[in-house]
Amino acid sequence: MRQTRGVREIHVIGIGAGDPDQLTLQAVKALRGTDVFFILDKGRRRRT
Numbered sequence: 001m002r003q004t005r006g007v008r009e010i011h012v013i014g015i016g017a018g019d020p021d022q023l024t025l026q027a028v029k030a031l032r033g034t035d036v037f038f039i040l041d042k043g044r045r046r047r048t
Contacts, residue, residue, distance in 0.1 A: 011030045016022050023031075031037065 011034070013023075013027045013030060015027075
């Protein structure tokens with residue numbers, strides 16, 4: 001018999017300008033309820 005897994009969810013959370021203080025409560029709740037998360041890194045900032 002084949003085992004089935006429960007429904008998986010993906011949440012995409014943006015942090016605007018990058019300031020963690022600007023996260024919404026909904027974003028914080030989603031992050032607290034996750035087992036795994038990925039962070040995109042744009043690389044080093046260029047000096048102007």
